[in-house]
Amino acid sequence: MSDHSPKGHGLLPLWLGFRFYRARQSNSFISFISFASTAGITLGVAVLIIVLSAMNGFERELRDRFLDVVPHGELTGVNEPVHGADDIIEQANQLPGVRGAAPFVRLQGLVQRQGGFQGVSLVGIDTAREGKVSGIASYMSPAAWQSLEGDDNTIVLGKALLEKLGLNEGDTLVLYVPDLSGRDAGKLGATQSHKFIVRGSYQLGGELELLTAFASMEHLARVMNLGERVTGVRIAVDDVFAAPRLIRELGFAQTSQHLYISDWTRSQGHLYQDIQLVRTLMYLVLALVIAVACFNIVSTLVMAVRDKTSEIAILMTMGLKRRAIVLMFMVHGAISGFIGTVLGMLIGVTVALNLSAISRGIESLFGVKLLSADVYFIDFLPSELHTQDVVLVCVMAFVMSLIATLYPAYKASLTEPAAALAGR
Incomplete structure (x- = not known):
């Protein structure tokens, strides 16, 4: 083993999972699929946070502005x-x-x-x-x-x-x-x-x-x-x-x-019902976007398992237990989910906090009106960021990415060292 390996055997699967994640760069196709999964999770998390903040903003304006007069x-x-x-x-x-x-x-x-x-x-x-x-x-x-x-x-x-x-x-x-x-x-x-x-x-x-x-x-x-x-x-x-x-x-x-x-x-109840309907539909659609991105994690890990069969067999002959193999590949896949979730959270929170200013900038730049006062009860794009929405979206995305790692990690643990080394 390398001199850089951790001394504690409990941390060895985590360290190996991180090393395997970095080693994906040696296979350009696996690297591309991994990038696509991370980007998909980032996009899904960011857009979901932005949409939920916009719906919260519409509810606030309906309650504090429109129903303050109606x-x-x-x-x-x-x-x-x-x-x-x-x-x-x-x-x-x-x-x-x-x-x-x-x-x-x-x-x-x-x-x-x-x-x-x-x-x-x-x-x-x-x-x-x-x-x-x-x-x-x-x-x-x-x-x-x-x-x-x-x-x-x-x-x-x-x-x-x-x-x-x-x-x-x-x-x-x-x-x-x-x-x-x-x-x-x-x-x-x-x-x-x-x-x-x-x-x-x-x-x-x-x-x-x-x-x-x-x-x-x-x-x-x-x-x-x-x-x-x-x-x-x-x-x-x-x-x-x-x-x-x-x-x-x-x-x-x-x-x-x-x-x-x-x-x-x-x-005016249709306004509130429309807001809730859009919130629910967008939540479902963007949750599916995140799920598809997490499915790419499955593809990435399956190919990584095939690519690293020999390394898995060597580690098992050196005494690494099967549950450690499972944890190693779960860490490998979870890193993509974690990076995508954090990047999506940072982008989503930043845009949500400045959504009204961004929408006004777009209107001024392109000379268009995103919301017409003739159609909607307000003529600007509101936003209100709720901490619980951010936490819920991030936890959901990360848990889905963890679930996506289970099957490939389990398949990796079933590798037979003798057969894998004989076919090397």
């Missing part, structure tokens, strides 16, 4: 506006898990733009109570928020809608709504028009900017002749996933009037 739940009148909104709000505030409640008035209409009309949902809010259920104030200027107080005919549009309509602050916007009262109410296509003064815009990103505008609740209620009634009550909860249960519990307690019970999982 109500977690709503109670709206079935055939007529809601009366006694203050009583409903008081009951909601007494329900454990409810963060707050606020009344609102909604008016659906059309605004004219070049080439046609644009549908708009105009939401009248009470600025004194809206902060309990929505963070929309943080997405617009203080002046725009203050303009929604009182009974003025002011309106705050989404920035995307403002640009689409070609309007500026101070311009007049005309909203066309169905005529539900008066002598023309029964005529097909009869409409009413209401003028609003644009006092600002909010910038949230996504489809909401194109479809939703905000106005004074007091003014809208007067325009719609609601009196003390409102369209409904918006509710915010501490745990967004508890919203369906809490909204139903609150809605069923209202026996004096018929109400529609709605929560975010009905109106």
